[in-house]
Amino acid sequence: MRKAYTLINIKKIIPAVLFTLTLVLNFQLIGSVQKNSVEVVTSIPVETSLKGKGTRRAFEVWVEMINKAKKNIDFAEFYLISEKNELLEPVIIALKKASARGVKMRFLIDKKMLNTSGPLKTRLEKIKNLDLEIFDWSKLGGGIIHAKYFIVDNREVFIGSQNFDWRALKHIHETGLRISEPGIVLDLKRIFEADWKYNSGDETAYSFQSETSERNKRGEMFLTASPEKFNPPGIESSLKKLKELISGAEKSINIQLLNYNTRVYKSAREFTELFEVLEKAASRGVQIRVAVADWNLKKPGVESIKSLAKVNGIIVKVFTIPEYSKGFIPYSRVIHSKVMRVDDHISWVGTSNWGHDYFYSSRNVEVVLNLKKVAVILDSLFKELWDSGYGQILDPEKEYNAPKTH
Numbered sequence: 001m002r003k004a005y006t007l008i009n010i011k012k013i014i015p016a017v018l019f020t021l022t023l024v025l026n027f028q029l030i031g032s033v034q035k036n037s038v039e040v041v042t043s044i045p046v047e048t049s050l051k052g053k054g055t056r057r058a059f060e061v062w063v064e065m066i067n068k069a070k071k072n073i074d075f076a077e078f079y080l081i082s083e084k085n086e087l088l089e090p091v092i093i094a095l096k097k098a099s100a101r102g103v104k105m106r107f108l109i110d111k112k113m114l115n116t117s118g119p120l121k122t123r124l125e126k127i128k129n130l131d132l133e134i135f136d137w138s139k140l141g142g143g144i145i146h147a148k149y150f151i152v153d154n155r156e157v158f159i160g161s162q163n164f165d166w167r168a169l170k171h172i173h174e175t176g177l178r179i180s181e182p183g184i185v186l187d188l189k190r191i192f193e194a195d196w197k198y199n200s201g202d203e204t205a206y207s208f209q210s211e212t213s214e215r216n217k218r219g220e221m222f223l224t225a226s227p228e229k230f231n232p233p234g235i236e237s238s239l240k241k242l243k244e245l246i247s248g249a250e251k252s253i254n255i256q257l258l259n260y261n262t263r264v265y266k267s268a269r270e271f272t273e274l275f276e277v278l279e280k281a282a283s284r285g286v287q288i289r290v291a292v293a294d295w296n297l298k299k300p301g302v303e304s305i306k307s308l309a310k311v312n313g314i315i316v317k318v319f320t321i322p323e324y325s326k327g328f329i330p331y332s333r334v335i336h337s338k339v340m341r342v343d344d345h346i347s348w349v350g351t352s353n354w355g356h357d358y359f360y361s362s363r364n365v366e367v368v369l370n371l372k373k374v375a376v377i378l379d380s381l382f383k384e385l386w387d388s389g390y391g392q393i394l395d396p397e398k399e400y401n402a403p404k405t406h
Helices: 007-013 016-029 058-067 089-100 111-125 182-199 238-247 273-283 301-309 356-360 372-387
Strands: 038-043 072-077 104-110 130-135 149-152 156-160 172-179 221-226 252-257 287-293 314-319 339-342 346-350 364-370 391-393
Touching: 038 058, 038 372, 058 089, 058 149, 058 156, 058 172, 072 182, 089 104, 089 111, 104 111, 104 182, 111 130, 130 182, 149 182, 156 182, 156 346, 156 364, 172 346, 172 372, 182 221, 182 364, 221 238, 221 356, 238 273, 238 339, 238 346, 238 356, 238 364, 252 372, 273 287, 273 301, 273 314, 287 301, 287 372, 301 314, 339 372, 346 372
Parallel strands: 072 104, 104 130, 252 287, 287 314
Antiparallel strands: 038 172, 072 149, 149 156, 156 172, 221 364, 252 339, 314 391, 339 346, 346 364
16 A cells, blocks of 8 residues: 655645645545554463464563654553563563653553552652553543553554553463554544543543544544543444444454453443344354353353353353463453454454443443454464363353452
């Protein structure tokens, strides 16, 4: 795909009278994905047969991205936690080196996990040029900042299921994307700036009266986010787009999640929107496979996946990652990716599990891609997991014991 000229080049090669026309043409080209603008990045639990072939590991990519930073890095994270001599430590060292180069860094983390984040928060706050803020998202949306992403030099981003947690880099099955497509970078930056400004006291941060954007909406790669009411113009609701993708499926849907749940937190209501579109897809012959973590066996969540497994055409497998040889590690040894593949080309990769609060109450971000090269890699990752010995087909009539998580 040929790249559009930059404004600087345009000024050099065409008269000013043609400037406006060329600018319009450039906007029409946005959404056409440039070569090598997206990379699938994984975390694979150690001491398993899983390999994640064709992908690099998140800790390696994170360090590389931070080391290339020249001006600024913005992080939005659910929480922060590290351990001595573990894989997040090189990332922290890279942040310190970035600081020494004069790179300005901002961290936005959720208040609900402040106790967990405390030790690493204290360490990060000692780094020069790093500003760390706590966001009580529960007062705004009712949920949490569940998104996990960062933006480097307004040039490239990382979006994925990996928390800023050493366990997410070593003991958990995760999937993310490194993206340098300008439309994705710009839209994610708009989300970060709105959240940062609101948390800094700007109550008009989500008004967006002066902004209009249709960027990437019909392109090969675009951003969606939740909750919808806090999205800048042109950034669609993750749930709305997810339902559209499922409804448009013709042959197959493969889904990998930590958790699928129809229960609405602190409510007697049921969240059935995704169940309904999945059921309809199965009824028209779409073959659906759902991979969930064994954490989903905990009641009442297990009833949600049992209902799904009762639908003809839907197979649910529950996956258990064996305990680490050196002993039990809380909140680890689990599949945590949030990925959907539809038919031959469509992929959905992001930070949301499939439950009401993730879409209506909490901040999450997803990327939708119509790229065969990405689909092939994600299919390979799903097949490796599905065919491994770590999963068992869920029997809707069987009683299950939930695993120890902490």
